[in-house]
Amino acid sequence: MEKYSDIFLNSYSGYFNYLLNEILYWKWDNYFYGLLFISLGVWLLEIVFPWRKNQPIFRKDFWLDLFYMFFNFFLFNLILLIALSNVAETLLNDFLSLFNLQLTSIQVVSLSELPKPIGLIVFFIISDFVQWNIHRLLHRVPFLWNIHKTHHSPKQMGFATQFRYNWMEAVVYKSIQYIPLILIGGFALEDVFIVHFVAIAIGHLNHANIGWDYGIFKYVFNNPKMHIWHHSKVLPSKYGANFGISLSIWDYLFKTNHIPNDGKDIELGFSDEEEFPNDFIQQELFPFKK
Numbered sequence: 001m002e003k004y005s006d007i008f009l010n011s012y013s014g015y016f017n018y019l020l021n022e023i024l025y026w027k028w029d030n031y032f033y034g035l036l037f038i039s040l041g042v043w044l045l046e047i048v049f050p051w052r053k054n055q056p057i058f059r060k061d062f063w064l065d066l067f068y069m070f071f072n073f074f075l076f077n078l079i080l081l082i083a084l085s086n087v088a089e090t091l092l093n094d095f096l097s098l099f100n101l102q103l104t105s106i107q108v109v110s111l112s113e114l115p116k117p118i119g120l121i122v123f124f125i126i127s128d129f130v131q132w133n134i135h136r137l138l139h140r141v142p143f144l145w146n147i148h149k150t151h152h153s154p155k156q157m158g159f160a161t162q163f164r165y166n167w168m169e170a171v172v173y174k175s176i177q178y179i180p181l182i183l184i185g186g187f188a189l190e191d192v193f194i195v196h197f198v199a200i201a202i203g204h205l206n207h208a209n210i211g212w213d214y215g216i217f218k219y220v221f222n223n224p225k226m227h228i229w230h231h232s233k234v235l236p237s238k239y240g241a242n243f244g245i246s247l248s249i250w251d252y253l254f255k256t257n258h259i260p261n262d263g264k265d266i267e268l269g270f271s272d273e274e275e276f277p278n279d280f281i282q283q284e285l286f287p288f289k290k
Contacts, residue, residue: 019074029193035073038197042159042204051211051224051264055156059209064280065160072163076170111184116191123184124195125247130180132250134173135243144172146287152231152270153283161207162200167284202246211264222248229258233269236260 022032047057111119138148150166205212206227213225222244230242241258244251251257270276277283 015077019077031193032074034193034197035069035200038201038204039069039159042201042208042210045205046158046209049210051209052156055158055209059156059158061154061156061164062158062160065154065158065164067280068165069160069163072165072167072170076167112191120191120195123192124198126184127177127181127195128199128245128247129250130177131173131245132243132247134176135245136239136256137176138169138172139239139243143287147172149270149276149286150283152268153273153276154231155268157207157209157228157231157268159204159208162203166287168287199246211262218248219252220247220249222246225263226251226257226259228263228266228268229260231268232263233267233271233273 019032022030026033111123113119114122138144147166147168151161151164151169154161154164202222206222206224208224210224213223214221218226222242226242226244226248230240235241236258241256242248242251243256248257277286
């Protein structure tokens with residue numbers, strides 16, 4: 001037990017030093033400044049090419065969404081997620097050691113053995129498909145939907161809405177993703193950095209106040225004109241539609257796509273939104289009060 005408590009505590013100091021280093025020192029694979037530059041770039045696009053022209057630059061809940069972005073991307077990792085992840089990894093390795101196995105030994109295939117560009121593209125596609133399935137679960141399981149409501153609560157969307165989600169949603173995603181991605185792992189952190197920031201850029205654009213659909217590429221990549229319908233208050237079915245994270249192809253393949261018209265001025269939210277709190281703390285506690 002002491003072993004796990006040491007891992008838990010050391011994770012705090014380790015991640016704190018990492019985060020401090022990210023803020024103080026610039027390097028090409030810097031997560032802090034990477035997020036900052038992508039966010040400023042997409043926000044500038046919102047200002048120059050606004051789709052919903054009556055939506056102010058500092059829209060409703062702009063600052064709350066901005067706080068969510070930095071909280072979920074950095075502070076939540078410091079508070080809980082990194083420590084839990086490290087303990088979970090050690091527990092799983094200790095369990096596998098009973099059968100003379102380790103996490104690295106249960107890989108079905110190591111994508112890092114492919115040429116790097118091909119391997120990273122395959123990793124990106126598989127990771128996105130796993131997330132698409134998790135996203136559908138968030139809409140179908142009542143408790144998970146109560147967690148996911150935080151992300152659907154904004155009445156005006158912008159780039160930072162991508163990171164407006166309850167802390168439990170991160171735990172759900174990481175927990176379910178863990179094993180599938182371990183089975184195809186093998187990439188160094190700096191390689192995964194590339195995939196991660198491509199996904200962040202696409203996600204920022206999906207939620208931004210920009211009326212783009214990427215032309216013929218809309219059948220491959222999720223886009224603002226498609227994703228706005230995912231946030232619609234009026235849904236085509238009980239569980240919604242357009243569950244794509246970065247790629248739209250899964251929705252077209254599995255017939256969960258829904259873009260009946262332009263969608264620029266549709267009402268956003270969900271049916272019982274009047275019960276949903278407005279402040280950060282109450283939103284974080286909301287799933288446990290239902």
